[in-house]
Structures are given as C-alpha cells and as structure tokens.
Amino acid sequence: MRTVICGAGISGLALAHRLAALGGEVVVVERAPGPRPQGYMIDFFGPGLEAVEAMGLLPPFELAAYHYDEGRLVDRNGRRRATIQTKGFARGRLLNLLRPDIEAVLAESLPAEVELRYDTALTEVADRPGGVAVTLEDGTVLDADLLVGADGIHSTVRRLVFGPEERYLRYLGLHTAAFTFDAPDVHAATTHTFCLTDSVNRQMGFYALRDGRVAAFAVHRSADPTIPDDLRVAIQRAYTGLGWVTPRALEQCPPAEEIYYDQVAQIELPEWSTGRVVLLGDAAYAVSLIAGQGASLGIAGAFLLADRLAHAPTIERATAEFERLWRPVVEDKQRNARSMARWFLPSSPTDLRVRRIMLSLTRVPFVAGYLSSILAGKDTKLADVMRQASGTATERAIV
Numbered sequence: 001m002r003t004v005i006c007g008a009g010i011s012g013l014a015l016a017h018r019l020a021a022l023g024g025e026v027v028v029v030e031r032a033p034g035p036r037p038q039g040y041m042i043d044f045f046g047p048g049l050e051a052v053e054a055m056g057l058l059p060p061f062e063l064a065a066y067h068y069d070e071g072r073l074v075d076r077n078g079r080r081r082a083t084i085q086t087k088g089f090a091r092g093r094l095l096n097l098l099r100p101d102i103e104a105v106l107a108e109s110l111p112a113e114v115e116l117r118y119d120t121a122l123t124e125v126a127d128r129p130g131g132v133a134v135t136l137e138d139g140t141v142l143d144a145d146l147l148v149g150a151d152g153i154h155s156t157v158r159r160l161v162f163g164p165e166e167r168y169l170r171y172l173g174l175h176t177a178a179f180t181f182d183a184p185d186v187h188a189a190t191t192h193t194f195c196l197t198d199s200v201n202r203q204m205g206f207y208a209l210r211d212g213r214v215a216a217f218a219v220h221r222s223a224d225p226t227i228p229d230d231l232r233v234a235i236q237r238a239y240t241g242l243g244w245v246t247p248r249a250l251e252q253c254p255p256a257e258e259i260y261y262d263q264v265a266q267i268e269l270p271e272w273s274t275g276r277v278v279l280l281g282d283a284a285y286a287v288s289l290i291a292g293q294g295a296s297l298g299i300a301g302a303f304l305l306a307d308r309l310a311h312a313p314t315i316e317r318a319t320a321e322f323e324r325l326w327r328p329v330v331e332d333k334q335r336n337a338r339s340m341a342r343w344f345l346p347s348s349p350t351d352l353r354v355r356r357i358m359l360s361l362t363r364v365p366f367v368a369g370y371l372s373s374i375l376a377g378k379d380t381k382l383a384d385v386m387r388q389a390s391g392t393a394t395e396r397a398i399v
Contacts, residue, residue, distance in 0.1 A: 001309065004029065004134050004144040006122050007151030009036075010099070011281025011298035013106035015148060017055060018306035020111040027142060029120040029134075031156070035107060038260035039099025040178035040217045041066070041194070041207045047329075047382035048296030049093055051303035054382075060105045065095040066207065073198035073356070076243025078189070081198040082356040092379075096194075096207075098215065099260075102295060122151075125160045127275040146315055147277045150302075153267060155283035161274060171225040172341060174264035176289055177218045177235050181252035186214045186245045197242050198356070200346050204239055204246050216249050219289065219345055225263050231256040264289045266334050272327070273319035280305060285330040290344045291337035300382050301326050308389065325388055329380050 001024050005012045008030035016026045044061075052061050071084040110116065124135035125147060134142040149157025159165060187208045189195075196205040202220035209215055220238045228234035236250045253259070267286040272279045279285075281298035288294075305322045312318035337344075346352040 001025065001146065001315070002144045003027070003146045003148060003309075004132075004142050005148045005150055006030075006134075006157050007149065007155075007281075007283070008032070008103070008107070008116060008118065009150065009152060009281070009298075010102055010106065010295050011283075011302050012148070012150030013103060013110065014051070014055075014299040015150060015280060015302035015306055016114045016116075017057075017106060017110055018303055019309065020114045021055070022306060022310045024309070025113070027115045027117065027144070029117045029122060029136065029142075031119075031121045031151070033119040035100065035103055035118075037100050038178065038258065039103075040176075040260065041215055042097050042099055042102065042295050043094055043292055044097050044102070044295055045092060045094040046293055046296045047300035047380050047385070048293075048298070049095070050382040051300045054303065057105065057109055060109065061095060061097065061102075064101040064105055065097050066210070068096050068192075068194045068207065071194040071196060071205075073196050073359070074244055075198050078244045082359045084196070084359055097295075098209075099295065122156055122160075125157065125277060127161070127277055130276075132276040145276065146309070146319075148280050148305075149277065149283045150280040150298075151283055153262070153265060153282040153286045155279065157277065158267075158269075158279055158283050161277050162269065162279075168267050168269050169263075170266045170268055172264045172266065172288055172290065172338070173221055173223065174219055174289070174341075174345065175222050175227075175238075176260075176262060176264050177231070178216065178260040179235075179254050179258060180209065180213045180215050181249060181254060182213055183245075183248050183252050184212070186248050187212055189245055190214060195245075197244065197246065198352065199242055200349060200352055202239055202242070203345060204242060204249060206245065206249065214249070216253075219264065221345065221347065225265075227261060227263070231259045231261045235259070235261075266337070268334070272323045273316075276315060278305070278319040278322070285327070285334070287330055287333040288337045290341055291333040293333055297330055297333065301330075303382065304385065304389075307386065311389070321389060325385050329378075329385065332378050332380075 003026050005028045008028050016028050019026050072080045073082040121137040126133040132147045149155050190206045190208045194207045197203045205217040207215040232253050266288045272284045308318040308322045
C-alpha cells in the first residue's frame, strides 16, 4: 500500500514510522522548509507513551526528556503561592519533552524507505475509486492508495477535502505563544522545576533547558481569535506587568519566525474520512492546549490507524474502524478541556484562589486521584482500545 502523508509533525511522522515498519510505502510532504524549531514543553503521558514503547522508541524519548517532578505558581515578586504535582495528573509514567525534540526523535528514527519531502506544499486532491491523486505546488502529481492529512489544526487537506476551517474550529477564547531565550539569571531562577505566574487572564511559564536556554510558554484570554501581525509586539503588550522574571523574558523575546503563536482551539468534524482520504491528529481532532494530551493522542492515533490499515479488509473499512475506536477517546478529552478552561487560566481572583486550593490537594493521594480524573479525563489505555478491534493480531501488537 502506498500512502502519502501531508504533514511532518508529530502525528505524521509517527504514522510514517509505523506504516513503514508494517511494510507500507510512505511519502511524507511538509510545507515548511525543514523541521520547525518552535514549540512548547509537553507533558507526554498516556496512550502515546504506550505507542512509543511498542514502536521501540522509548529509549530516545527518555534521552530527550526533561524531568520536572513538580512546578510552582509564583506571584509578581517570585514568592511561591502553590505547588503543582504533575505526575499525579498523569496517573502513570510521564516525560517532559519539547515539541521540536519529539519531532526530531521521530524523524531521526524513520526507516530509510520513508521518503520525506520538506518545502513541499499540497495544492489539490482528487479522490478516485481505488486511489487518490495528490497535486503538489510544483505540479508534481503523486498517486497513492491513501492520503492522510496530518497537517495540524489549520490543515490544508481538511480545507481541500472537507471544507473551510471555520466550519470545524471551536475557538476557546485564548491565545498561546512559546519561544526560547538566553538569560542566565532566569535560567538560574527556574532550574529543577517549572514556574508559572499566579495571575488572572494571562500567565507565563518557564522551563530551564539543559543547554542554558529558557523555554517560555504564555497564554492569555482574547475575545478576538485573529492572530496579530507583529507577534513579538503582541506578546510584549499582552504580558507586561506580570512581574518576577517576565520583564527579562519579554525583553529577550525573539523575532516572529522563532515564535510559536496560535489560537487555543479544538477541531470538531462529523467524519474524519471520506473515500481514500483520512485526517489524523490535530487536523481531525485537536483537543486544545487545555487538554494537554495532543501529542499523546496524535501518536497513539497514528499507531491505531496503522494497525487498522494493516489488518482491515479494505482501506475504507480501516479508516472507519479507526474513527469508531478513537473518536470516543478524543471527544472525552475535548469535553474535559472545555469544562476545565476556567481553572487552566483563572478569570477572576476567586478562581485563582480556588485553583490554589485544588493544587494543594494534589498532595493527598486519594484526592489527587479524584482531581486527576477531573483535570485529565478518563484514564485511556491504548491496549484496551486496541482490544476492541477485530483480530488477535491487534492485541499482540501492543500487549
């Protein structure tokens, strides 16, 4: 089977790895000229970690990981206001990974048979009986048995095949940004733990990296979903006045091309596939930053889709089974994220105080388990999902 994957992000690379391992012919096309360096720190756990282990990639993931067992919320003077026990929310193993590092591990581990084309934009899709024709920006036409749109929340494949983005994007009222910068004083202040400003309607978080840089993460409320023209100025304007180390971070904010910036949103599609085209990861089911499991669901979804393509009698049956099995999982995470938005970023001093109390209770074991079920949703095991699929070969692949 020949598969064209649009998008060399986390989901696309994971699927390429798995399909090639199962004997498929894979071409990955990516609009960007190369691997993208922008992205924030991810709490990676759950079904994606199961998939990574089954793919034999756990050692390089662990090597790339950071270890922040807890975080702290600090006021504008740097005083601790609350502590975050992140591993309690994960209910199992957890790795802290920069998004670019996840993509790098996946790209470097691709089987040699995978054809990876950067600086390649897709312009047209012709879904035909028994196959699909993909036209690239330079006029090249790729014929394939299946096209997978793994090209993110602003997916080109989804727009060309399923219709305009506004039909499916649910804006959650937040903007987010991430960048790295060099500031030894900020690095020293944030070593060994991640720090988050204890603030209303906007917050910045900081992670000390092993190379001496600091990774900054920011989120703020905005009624307008429009992405600003000047990202650096917009960030400096949105987060000024937070105190502590934020003035140094804003001063060192890099040019726009080195900044990740986007809406916080979800994608809700009535169907993830049509004919010989299927969507994967954020293109199909973005759960949003608030859910905190986008990378995990992207990799686990790729593993499941590859399994169904390998074992279902037809491609159409495979994509339908993938959606039947995976949709309940991601919809649970989406619902949970929407219900928890006010605690993710408090909108009033009262909500801020309630969040501090909730976080303080994570130190109590039985309370932590209950709060984890509220904040992270159902504890999904990829092996359990796979067992729902037909055939014993599926169970052996992950169990």
